[in-house]
Structures are given as structure tokens and as C-alpha cells.
Amino acid sequence: LNSATKPIVDRKKDMILVSGFNVYPNEIEDVIALNDKVLEVAAIGEANEASGEIVKVFVVKKDSSLTKEEIIEHCRKHLTGYKIPKRVEFREDLPKTNVGKILRRVLREENDAKLTKTSEKTV
Template identity: 65%
Template structure:
């Protein structure tokens, strides 16, 4: 929706990449089109900047890169900026919101690490588990209402009642407002890890691990543990084959408090992804549950 209607609105030519997982072919397309706008998920941008040939793409016409669908990792944003000279700005939305709710401005006032400001005619509030509207800097679930928010799920009133409170849509994402009104997403509510009653958000752990040069991709989930209820497990695809668990654990100790540390690390050749390249934590959780049976 963003690409088809957004690019149509500004009179841009759209080039559809049918399989962005074929990075070498993708880069050939980028070389043949002097592109000015590119949209994608963190995994896509990460895959591009890891390819040496990407440095030979002409970025002269590039005006804006927009990330959505999953958290943009700082290591990826920094490398993209270094190679292209441009920032990646984040936006946010869901299928239920047609799909955009917020986006960073692209006039130089963007705030990296946030999903930006509500788009026109859209209201956002942060709500606690008890139903109270949260203040600046206070965590809670992101609720939204506006003309783009769905009326409900088709012929499914039960599920509709779960996510709708009047005309407010409960996104299932945890976030907060900063002092300037920009919104920061912490993680999915359902994917929060409970370690002995302490909240651990996978995005934070993934962002720390992704800063290691030898890491290509990382996915973090919570797994059951007899002593603490849940513990953190990290699935890692190596960029450097010599990367060891000891190096990762030392790096985590330097940047994370003890209860957020991975208890388990598993190296993989690849991680499960959606058709647009988003890492699917739910598939990793399914595998863990199946292996535990």
C-alpha cells in the first residue's frame, strides 16, 4: 500500500523486487535504476550493506530510505549511513491500519531510533495494563484511532472485540512517547520475555548482539526454564565463521544487565523469515516447543 499509492502520489516509477532474498540480483536492479526512494525491513537493509558489491551502487539520486515491519537495528542504520550518505527513517503501521500510523519526517527533523510522529488525522495513546493513559517516558501498549483504522475483522466479532476498544485499536506493541512527541517502540507485547518477573524485550538484546561485526543476523526469544520461568535464547547467523559463543557472551556482559543476558546461544545457517524478509520469532518459538516435547 505504501509503495503503490505513495509512489503514485508523488509521480514516481515503482520497481517491484519479486524476491528480495536474492541479494545479488537485487543489487543488479539497483544499479540499473537511479533510485531516489527505497523501502524495506531491517533484514533487507542489513542484507544489502553486507554485500561488497553494494558499495558500487550509485546513491547520487537517493533522497530517502524508509524502514518498517520490524525494529531497525542501530548497527544496520549506521552502516547504511556510512555507505550511502543517507539516513534510514522509520515508519510504523499494521495491516489493520491500512497500513500507516506514524512516520518520521523527511525534512531533516527525523529522530533516529523512533517510529516518528502520528500521521495526519491519527491519534496515538500509550495505555498501561490497567487501562490508564501513560505519560511521557512511560511504557504501555500503543493504541491508535483514525480514518485508516479498520472497523473490525471480517466476520470475526470475537477477535474484533479483543483488539478494539470503541474506535481505538490495540496494536499489541509496547512503546512510549518521548519529550518531543516522538514514539519509540520497545517490542511486541506477546514477545516480551519474563525472567523471574523482570521484563526483557527481544529487540534490545538483538540490537546489542547485532553490533558485533561477526554477526549477520540474530533472533531472540524466551524459552521455558525451571528456575526463572523463562530465559533468553539467541539464534545467530554468523558473518564471521570464527565467531564464538564466548565472544558473544562477553559482548553481552558489557552491554546488558545480568537478567537480559542470553542463557542459550544457537548458531544457524539461516533464520525463518516472511516473504518480505522479516525474521519470524514465532517460528523459532514453535521449533523450541516442538523440541521440548
């Protein structure tokens, strides 16, 4: 494998599969980034029994008045139903590589670990 194939593999791995539909994280992120109150955003897939995965977004606020409802409403205006995030989590920052690329993999791993802890508590 040459290094030119790696970004494609990474992007494919980042793809979110909602009820059989491919959702590209960049599309969700680009729409949410249009909101002036958003500094940074990253989208991942979160496991879901009903649909396989749901869209979850991590948002760093530029304006502290930004609400989850505002983000969802903004997405409703610009995205098809299955692409609208079902979960929004605000963070102080997003994990990045040393060149500033957002590490969705780290967000997925942290999120999966949180979900595992939550499901262990409910047993």
C-alpha cells in the same frame, strides 16, 4: 480490531519474562548485532523452571570464527545480568516473512518442539 493494533500485540507476545522482569527481544538483538561477526540475530524466551523464561538467541554468523562465548561476553559488557542470553544457537538462516521480517514465532515453535522431544527422551 484494526490492523494498527496487531504489531503491538505481536511485540507484547515476543516479550521475554525473566524472573518477573520484562526483556525486549529487540534490545538483546540490537546489542548482539553490534558485533561485526554477526549477520543476523533473533531472541526468544525459552521456558525455565527457575526463572520462568531464559533468553535464548539464534545467530547467523558473518564470520565463522564467532563463538558462543564471544556473544555472551559481548552481552555481559552491554546488558544487565538477567538480559544476558543463557543459550546461543547458531543457524544457517532465520525464518522470515516474504518482506524479510524475522519470524520469532516460528523459532519459538521449533525450539519448544525440540525441548519437548528432549524431555520425552529423559523420562
